[in-house]
Amino acid sequence: MTTDVLGRRALNRALLARQLLLDRHPMPALDAIEHLVGMQSQAPNPPYVGLWSRLEGFDFGELSALMTDRRAARIVLMRGTLHLVSARDARALRPLTQVVxxxxxKSPRAVPLRGFDLAPVVARARTLLEEAPRSDKELRALLAERWPDLDADLLVWAVRCSLPLVQVPPRGxxxxxxxxxHTTLESWLGEPHPEPSLDEMVLRYxxxxxxxxxxxxxHWSGLTRLGEVVERVLPKLRAFRDESGRVLYDLPEAPRPDPGTPAPVRFVPEFDxxxxxxxxxxxxxSEEHRKRVFTVNGIIRATFLVDGFVHGMWKMERxxxxxxxxxxxxxxxxxxxQxxxxxxxxxxxxxxxxxxxTHTVEL
Structure with missing residues (x-):
């Protein structure tokens, strides 16, 4: 395996190419979502802008239709965060990320539940959520009727950690x-993928x-001990090093454009x-700019790229x-x-x- 050194601009152009941000691509939105292994969707609207920046002729209604037709869904996956994924990936990736x-x-937040059997609560919640999609407020009230002496907020949180839940339209x-x-993945999309594969997940990443x-x-997945997975798939990979000497792995035929490849300006939405x-x-x-984009309360602000790198933030209002x-x-x-x-x-x-x-742009 080669160990060529890739500089910062080489890694930048490779990332932009993989992320469909060097050129707009004429592909269906569902194909793009699967290529990206999902799009983080802590807020409902950012994936629309993310796809618009990546796809040629993208229409916002295309993604809305994927949601209402149950071909795409919003579900908690990588890093324990809400992602927009294809229905197929929702079934394939959720079993792999459930460990998160x-x-x-097992965290300090769950200490009040130590020694308490959650199974009846989770079973009751599954029944309620499969009867009809319910909000957290509605689920809290129904669980409190059965377990009035327990913290209903904590029970709903435990249910959301235990069950694969899909956030249903019109949200999103x-x-x-x-x-x-929310309702359960099984109720909305059918049974989970029969053979989820960590090896395939790493290769797709x-x-x-x-x-x-x-x-x-x-870091992307929220999982640990993935070095063992990389070792298994090593024959399928090519190795590089970055300027700090860290070993980087890649698919041999994946695009790695010349560092001098022009990069167009692009708008990147929140949480991308x-x-x-x-x-x-x-x-x-840069680390300096990261501190301005990543807020202390977990918001990742919308940014724009100039020459491939984050150059500032943007906000759209109506x-x-x-x-x-x-x-x-x-x-x-x-x-x-400009x-x-x-x-x-x-x-x-x-x-x-x-x-x-009216449409107004302010710099």
Whole structure:
């Protein structure tokens, strides 16, 4: 196996290519979601912008239809966070990532439940949620009727750690609103994947985020001891090193563009896995800028890329029929990039809010 050294720009261009951000691709949204091994979706709307930035001619209604037709779903997976995935990946990935949630039930928050048999609570919750999708508030009230002496909030949290729950539409549909309601994966999408594979999960991660280290794939997934998996699939991989000497693994035929490849400006939404899927994020954002984008309360702000790297943040609002996109750069933006950002922002406003009376870009 070779051990060529890949610099920061080489890793940046490889990541952008895998993330469909060097060129917009003419592929169906469902194919893109599967290629990306899901999209983090702590908030309902960011995946729409994420797909718009990646796909040629993407229509927001395409993703809405995938949600309502049950071909895509929002479910807790990697890192114990809510992800938008295909129905197939929801069934395949949830058994592999359940251990992350099992570990939550061993955390200090679960101490009041030590010695208590959760099985009847989980069974009752499954019945209630499969009768009809319910909000956390509704589930709390129903569980409190049966277990009035226990903390209902804690019970609902334990249920969400124990059961694979899908957040159902209209939540997650562009332009829709309403409480988050859940039902079980089995009720919404059918039985889990019969043969989930950690080996396949790691290989798919490399296809979407490589070249990467074992620590990187563990950071993305929330799982540990993945070095053993990498060892198993090593014959299928090629090895590199970064400038610090860390070993990086990759699929031999995956794209690794020349570091000088031009990178267009791109809008990256909140919580995008582009910024969340490596232990070392220097390939796309500096540590100084990371501290401004990642907030103390867990919000990952929307960013824009100039020459492939995070150059600032952005925010889109609609008030009284007027849609506005504000750009907040971390440093002066070169003039050619200013024009490209303004043009890209105008297109995004038109796609996200086609019926707004006005579209305004503010730098």
């Amino acid at each position: 949630l099992d570990n939550y039930l 549909v562009w332009g829709a609103s309403g409480l988050a309601r 490399l296809g979407a985020f490589g070249p990467a280290s074992v620590q990187d794939v563990q 896995n582009l910024l969340l899927s490596h232990a070392d994020r220097a390939r796309v954002i 008030k009284r029929g007027a849609a506005t996109l504000r750009l907040m750069p971390f440093s002066p933006v070169p003039e050619p990039a 024009a490209a950002l303004a043009e890209e922002a105008g297109r995004l406003l038109a796609a996200a809010h086609p019926d707004a009376a």
